[in-house]
Amino acid sequence: MAQPQILVLANNDAAIALTAAGFAIAGDDEVRRQTAAIVIDTRGSAGAKAGDLARSIKAALGPRAGVFLAWSDSSSEYDFGAFDGVLDANTPSNALAARLNSSLRMAVMADEAALRFKSLAKFGGGLRQPKLKKTTIPRILVFGAPSPDLLRFSAALESLGAQAIASFTSFTAFDYLHDGDFDGVAVLAQDDMSASLGFCATMRRNARLFHMPCLVLGASSFTRPEEAIAKGATDFAVSGEDDEACAERLLTLVEEKRTRDALALTFAAAQTPAAMDLGTGLYGPAFFSSHLEALVARAHETDRPLSLTLVRLVSDPILMTLTDRRGLDSIIGQAGGMMARLVRAEDVAARIDWTTFAVAFPSSDEEAANIAAHRIAAVLECTAFDVGSTPHSSSNDAPVQIKLDVASAAVLPEETWQNLLARVQSRLPAEGL
Numbered sequence: 001m002a003q004p005q006i007l008v009l010a011n012n013d014a015a016i017a018l019t020a021a022g023f024a025i026a027g028d029d030e031v032r033r034q035t036a037a038i039v040i041d042t043r044g045s046a047g048a049k050a051g052d053l054a055r056s057i058k059a060a061l062g063p064r065a066g067v068f069l070a071w072s073d074s075s076s077e078y079d080f081g082a083f084d085g086v087l088d089a090n091t092p093s094n095a096l097a098a099r100l101n102s103s104l105r106m107a108v109m110a111d112e113a114a115l116r117f118k119s120l121a122k123f124g125g126g127l128r129q130p131k132l133k134k135t136t137i138p139r140i141l142v143f144g145a146p147s148p149d150l151l152r153f154s155a156a157l158e159s160l161g162a163q164a165i166a167s168f169t170s171f172t173a174f175d176y177l178h179d180g181d182f183d184g185v186a187v188l189a190q191d192d193m194s195a196s197l198g199f200c201a202t203m204r205r206n207a208r209l210f211h212m213p214c215l216v217l218g219a220s221s222f223t224r225p226e227e228a229i230a231k232g233a234t235d236f237a238v239s240g241e242d243d244e245a246c247a248e249r250l251l252t253l254v255e256e257k258r259t260r261d262a263l264a265l266t267f268a269a270a271q272t273p274a275a276m277d278l279g280t281g282l283y284g285p286a287f288f289s290s291h292l293e294a295l296v297a298r299a300h301e302t303d304r305p306l307s308l309t310l311v312r313l314v315s316d317p318i319l320m321t322l323t324d325r326r327g328l329d330s331i332i333g334q335a336g337g338m339m340a341r342l343v344r345a346e347d348v349a350a351r352i353d354w355t356t357f358a359v360a361f362p363s364s365d366e367e368a369a370n371i372a373a374h375r376i377a378a379v380l381e382c383t384a385f386d387v388g389s390t391p392h393s394s395s396n397d398a399p400v401q402i403k404l405d406v407a408s409a410a411v412l413p414e415e416t417w418q419n420l421l422a423r424v425q426s427r428l429p430a431e432g433l
Contacts, residue, residue: 010041021097042078051079074245092225125272144188156243200232213253267345280336288350307369314403366410
């Protein structure tokens with residue numbers, strides 16, 4: 001699976017940090033890849049020209065421009081509006097990786113959302129994405145023992161327009177989190193780093209709190225920020241070093257999560273009856289063909305990867321003993337409903353014939369698509385489907401498991417959507433239901 005390639009227009013420390021975070025730096029090898037993001041230095045004197053540089057590159061690259069991110073620190077002064085996001089130079093490498101990967105994914109989600117609503121318009125859907133109501137001010141839970149550090153950080157959050165609610169014990173903190181509507185958490189570790197990291201780990205074991213941003217503010221003597229990230233913190237900073245900059249980092253994470261949640265709601269609304277397959281809740285074959293054509297054209301325009309996977313039921317003696325076709329339809333409907341929940345919001349899942357599902361993976365190479373598809377197939381193959389859920393099946397029918405064939409391919413330069421689909425179909429075994 002190819003690493004996203006990052007073009008770094010900054011001092012060597014930025015390239016070193018991004019390499020440590022697991023990204024390929026443009027120019028480090030002879031392999032040509034599409035540039036997923038461009039990171040521009042905004043520190044010191046570079047800040048004055050950073051915005052103009054970003055806009056000039058965007059204009060020159062056009063649709064092929066990736067995500068533009070500012071490489072910043074607390075002293076940076078630059079035109080924030082020219083960038084899609086900010087990477088803090090003081091962020092630990094694993095938090096940096098999560099931040100950059102999230103920015104790349106949200107860019108893919110936003111692009112696919114716009115494209116999908118254009119395709120839906122051909123099937124009677126609205127051309128524009130639904131407008132979401134303006135969100136309330138961020139509410140941040142600040143957990144820690146009463147101290148000047150807690151007061152200073154709470155004041156820094158309030159000065160940036162957030163609402164800070166303090167909690168002095170873990171019991172009270174979790175009561176607040178379960179009963180209230182919070183956007184993020186700041187944990188003042190102070191001298192008890194172990195208990196603070198245990199708090200983060202407990203948050204991550206809770207499905208409702210799993211994705212909530214959590215900033216740990218530790219003592220300067222704590223030299224293992226990567227450990228804090230591994231235990232569940234989203235970011236780590238030194239308490240009291242620069243409260244306003246740390247508060248900005250946390251609120252950036254909050255805004256990022258809000259954007260991701262808003263995009264997820266947008267995708268949930270990306271439906272119209274004429275585009276759907278009623279038996280599964282997935283998109284139907286006509287919409288998928290139309291949208292795949294748009295996806296392939298967009299992939300060529302942006303020079304970004306696109307992969308297609310087909311998943312088909314394998315002929316099985318148990319399936320052939322079902323009372324009638326409606327029993328098999330029930331299994332296919334249940335499998336399709338599960339698939340809708342197993343793919344990412346930006347991936348396009350459809351039922352293209354009686355026993356075949358298709359998934360298009362924007363900005364994913366063949367290896368990544370194949371891994372995702374086989375994971376989905378493994379879940380479906382481990383599931384016992386209820387045949388007796390149809391009125392025409394015997395009530396004594398035992399639950400049935402299925403087998404699936406999977407094939408994937410990435411679009412080739414200048415390839416049409418028809419050729420891509422035919423190429424993936426040719427990789428499936430000839431026999432089928």
